[in-house]
Amino acid sequence: MDTPLRLEVIVASVRPERFAPVVADWFLRTVRAHPEFDTDVIDLAYTPLPVELTENEETAAYRGRLRDADAFVVVTSEYNHGYPASLKTAFDTAKHEWRAKPIAFVSYGGLSGGLRAVEQLRQVVAEIHMVSVRETVSFHQAKKRFDDTGDTRDGAAIDAAERMLHQLAWWARTLRAARAADPYPG
Numbered sequence: 001m002d003t004p005l006r007l008e009v010i011v012a013s014v015r016p017e018r019f020a021p022v023v024a025d026w027f028l029r030t031v032r033a034h035p036e037f038d039t040d041v042i043d044l045a046y047t048p049l050p051v052e053l054t055e056n057e058e059t060a061a062y063r064g065r066l067r068d069a070d071a072f073v074v075v076t077s078e079y080n081h082g083y084p085a086s087l088k089t090a091f092d093t094a095k096h097e098w099r100a101k102p103i104a105f106v107s108y109g110g111l112s113g114g115l116r117a118v119e120q121l122r123q124v125v126a127e128i129h130m131v132s133v134r135e136t137v138s139f140h141q142a143k144k145r146f147d148d149t150g151d152t153r154d155g156a157a158i159d160a161a162e163r164m165l166h167q168l169a170w171w172a173r174t175l176r177a178a179r180a181a182d183p184y185p186g
């Protein structure tokens with residue numbers, strides 16, 4: 001029970017000029033202050049997954065990372081009121097690896113802070129037997145929320161991150177024990 005929870009942080013944007021690393025790096029600094037998580041990053045910009053959903057060595061390695069994880073956080077932007085296509089490919093590339101595991105969201109964008117993308121993602125993750133964590137971290141007008149060092153003074157986001165990580169840890173611990181006691185019937 002004391003083994004740290006294996007957390008994979010998935011960075012969705014693959015645009016060359018993306019803002020994603022600023023948000024992701026801030027979140028990683030936040031989560032690494034929580035010793036209950038053993039955290040790693042799957043940056044989709046450096047994890048080429050075929051949109052045709054064909055199999056190769058990279059998809060097998062990717063699925064292995066997912067299989068070993070107890071919890072996930074997606075760092076996502078919003079494009080045209082939806083989430084990035086790279087993220088849909090990332091979900092569709094695996095199946096059983098996601099099941100009976102929790103997922104939380106850190107979103108950013110313009111006025112809506114990426115929240116429309118997150119609400120769509122809740123539908124997708126329900127279909128692949130995941131539990132989505134209620135608390136969300138969201139940055140609206142994201143580029144104005146971070147200083148030159150990549151830090152933020154957005155108190156609402158800082159508080160939300162703490163609440164979200166507590167909820168994620170509870171789900172991850174609970175579901176890890178449940179999967180071990182009785183394999184998920186999915």
Ligand SMILES: Cc1cc2nc3c(=O)[nH]c(=O)nc-3n(C[C@H](O)[C@H](O)[C@H](O)COP(=O)(O)O)c2cc1C
Nearest residue numbers: 013015018019020077078079080081109110111112
């Ligand atoms: C194609 C495109 C569509 C966008 N649509 C939205 C949108 O619907 N809502 C929003 O809040 N921001 C929107 N934006 C702004 C992005 O959220 C913002 O540029 C953000 O930095 C994108 O993340 P990235 O730079 O990490 O890729 C859009 C940006 C792009 C490039």
